[in-house]
Amino acid sequence: MESSIEFSTSPTTNSQPTRYRFFKIVVIGDSGVGKTCLAYRFCAGRFPNKTEATIGVDFRERIIDIEGEKIKVQLWDTAGQERFRKSMVQQYYRSVHAIVLVFDVSNPASFRSLPLWLDECRRNALGQEVPRILVGNKCDLVQGSSNWGGVNSEQVQRFAEAHGMPFYLTSAKGPEGQGDHVEAIFVSLAHRLKRQRTLLASHTPQSEALQSFMLPSKKSTEKEKWACGC
Numbered sequence: 001m002e003s004s005i006e007f008s009t010s011p012t013t014n015s016q017p018t019r020y021r022f023f024k025i026v027v028i029g030d031s032g033v034g035k036t037c038l039a040y041r042f043c044a045g046r047f048p049n050k051t052e053a054t055i056g057v058d059f060r061e062r063i064i065d066i067e068g069e070k071i072k073v074q075l076w077d078t079a080g081q082e083r084f085r086k087s088m089v090q091q092y093y094r095s096v097h098a099i100v101l102v103f104d105v106s107n108p109a110s111f112r113s114l115p116l117w118l119d120e121c122r123r124n125a126l127g128q129e130v131p132r133i134l135v136g137n138k139c140d141l142v143q144g145s146s147n148w149g150g151v152n153s154e155q156v157q158r159f160a161e162a163h164g165m166p167f168y169l170t171s172a173k174g175p176e177g178q179g180d181h182v183e184a185i186f187v188s189l190a191h192r193l194k195r196q197r198t199l200l201a202s203h204t205p206q207s208e209a210l211q212s213f214m215l216p217s218k219k220s221t222e223k224e225k226w227a228c229g230c
């Protein structure tokens with residue numbers, strides 16, 4: 001992870017931009033599992049009226065307050081279709097802070113693809129220090145059942161444990177306010193990242209920490225250009 005993108009700026013009404021620490025979270029998984037809907041639900045607070053297959057990547061951001069600090073959660077909603085992602089894959093994984101791996105609980109094939117997605121992470125040199133979480137989306141379609149068309153919840157739990165990932169079952173479409181898992185999933189990931197970064201900083205010699213804080217943030221400027229507010 002490169003520390004030069006740890007902070008990003010947002011314009012304010014006066015001339016001083018506000019500086020936020022930000023976390024780049026990349027959402028991956030098969031096409032149609034609901035990555036866009038999850039990202040939209042977290043950033044805009046509702047299920048989108050309509051979605052189309054993502055081409056390349058869409059950016060969504062939301063600023064949240066964690067223990068008194070404003071943190072920008074930047075979600076990279078990536079294309080699930082191979083033909084829409086191949087030229088961009090390296091960009092997705094560069095300086096990433098966490099990965100959200102999504103499958104559709106009503107589509108067992110999307111669960112069986114997960115090892116391929118983990119392979120892609122490995123091929124792009126993602127270190128073990130980058131947390132990954134597993135999200136089973138569209139639970140509204142399998143309500144009350146723990147057997148999802150050939151994949152059951154224990155199998156998924158075992159897979160998640162074997163890869164050191166917490167597993168969350170949710171629905172981007174679920175009724176708002178009813179135990180809003182989507183909100184809780186991303187917020188708890190941001191909490192985890194903040195704790196991890198604080199720990200890292202406390203193990204970094206002071207001069208090094210200061211240097212990385214002051215590095216010119218070329219990458220973050222590039223990202224800001226692409227970022228869309230929700």
Ligand SMILES: Nc1nc2c(ncn2[C@@H]2O[C@H](COP(=O)(O)OP(=O)(O)OP(=O)(O)O)[C@@H](O)[C@H]2O)c(=O)[nH]1
Pocket residue numbers: 029030031032033034035036037038051052053054055078079080081137138139140141170171172173174
């Ligand atoms: N029932 C139900 N449908 C959902 C849910 N989340 C997404 N969908 C639907 O699933 C379809 C695909 O959702 P997207 O969010 O576009 O899927 P994606 O993973 O971003 O797809 P790509 O951009 O092709 O990678 C859409 O028709 C959504 O309305 C959910 O939680 N429940």
